[in-house]
Amino acid sequence: MRHKKLGRRFSRDSGHRQAMFSNMAAALIRHEQIVTTLAKAKDLKRVIDKYITLAKRGDLNSRRLAASRLRDEDMAKKLFDTLAPRYKNRSGGYSRVLKAGFRYGDSAPRAVIELVDRDTSVKGKEDRERHEAAVAAAQSES
Numbered sequence: 606m607r608h609k610k611l612g613r614r615f616s617r618d619s620g621h622r623q624a625m626f627s628n629m630a631a632a633l634i635r636h637e638q639i640v641t642t643l644a645k646a647k648d649l650k651r652v653i654d655k656y657i658t659l660a661k662r663g664d665l666n667s668r669r670l671a672a673s674r675l676r677d678e679d680m681a682k683k684l685f686d687t688l689a690p691r692y693k694n695r696s697g698g699y700s701r702v703l704k705a706g707f708r709y710g711d712s713a714p715r716a717v718i719e720l721v722d723r724d725t726s727v728k729g730k731e732d733r734e735r736h737e738a739a740v741a742a743a744q745s746e747s
Contacts, residue, residue, distance in 0.1 A: 612648055626652045631677040633700070634684055636728045638719035646702045646716035653720075657699045660689035691722060 615622060629649050633639050634656075641649070656675070659667045663685065672681040692699050698721065705715045 612651075613644055615645070627674060627676055630656055631675050631680040633718060633720070634675075634680045634688065635731070637723040638717060638728050640705060640715060640717050642708070643702070643704060643714040643716040646718040649718055650700050650702055653700050653718075654697065656684060657688055657692055658697075660684045661693060663689060688720070695721075 615625070617625065625645075626649060629639065629641065629645065630653050633649065633653055656671060659671050668681065668685060671684055672678060675681050675684070688699075700718055700720050703717045703719070705717045707713065708715050
């Protein structure tokens, strides 16, 4: 019996699961909205809310904890410099999970997880910049 064992296992060992959620949290911080399966989104909600609460504390120990868990220096910086001030007056509920139909290949339920009061211009910004740089490089070679 799994009494008092919180969270799903996702057929992964604990280290793989922790790395998966660190990567997903970094992606959510970067884009402020991602699409994943419903179960992963529900578990990621707990993780990202804890990161934002940690960032709201704002002390050096919190920064070090977030940086070591996220393993992405830029996203840890964004977490403390952008997201913590944005949610300073909110006492929880920093993310929401919206159902988004079923995945084509295996009919797994999909969900969109996004930050509440998100900046809509952030999503896909890096991809647009990379594409524009590639187009500019191709034109300069021609």
